[in-house]
Amino acid sequence: MIFNDTYFMKMAFREAEIALEKDEIPVGAVVVLNNMVIGRGHNLTQTLQDVTAHAEMQAITAATNHIGAKYLNDCTLYVTLEPCVMCAGAIGWAQLGKLVYGATDPKKGFSLIKHNILHPKTLVTGGIMEEECSQILTEFFNKKRK
């Protein structure tokens, strides 16, 4: 088994598919420590009627619950869509070691903000499985508009 970014992004993508099955905007996330998933989440804003229920927030909360500590310096967060400012703020507070995202979000992505919201030591990689991560969202919104 090769544990690379694509391997774990596929797990995040599976979470996005679960969101889609619930008619939620399909975004998924996992938190990985030592090649093990210790937290997962998918967007549940409609189900919970809660704007804070983004995939990343749930995955971070699950991961910190799992390890019993609030910092995730040795962990990587994989998320199918570039985090928004709220989630980037949470990623900053949790001091994630690495952030890997799939599709970019030109409207709400945190990279629109000049100020560095993340922890200064957090490594960032974008564009992993970008096409699939973007396509599942495009198809969702196209279907909604019909």
Added chain:
Amino acid sequence: MIFNDTYFMKMAFREAEIALEKDEIPVGAVVVLNNMVIGRGHNLTQTLQDVTAHAEMQAITAATNHIGAKYLNDCTLYVTLEPCVMCAGAIGWAQLGKLVYGATDPKKGFSLIKHNILHPKTLVTGGIMEEECSQILTEFFNKKRK
């Protein structure tokens, strides 16, 4: 009874005091609709070992649970400390009608960011009960440093 910003900030301050009793960084928040508190929260990041457990996040989640809808356009969020970027992002998503905060946060406050994170229609007032809201934090940190 006069329902003004100070009246509701006192309620948020009471939440901060509850946080203090739990040895949490003393920040409190309430969400108000038609002069009624429909959500409240205080910082629980230590208790829950969860960086997302800020007072505002809990108050927003409680308020949206209460009304069964995820937007809070007609509501005001009172919080004893200027929200961080994560919480400002959540306030933006929830489209709060008004944000009122007590003490400013020169290190982590959202106003450090040039980009407007809040919803364009959200009104903002700062400095309500600023002295008390600031003092409870200063005393907490001074005690921790001893």
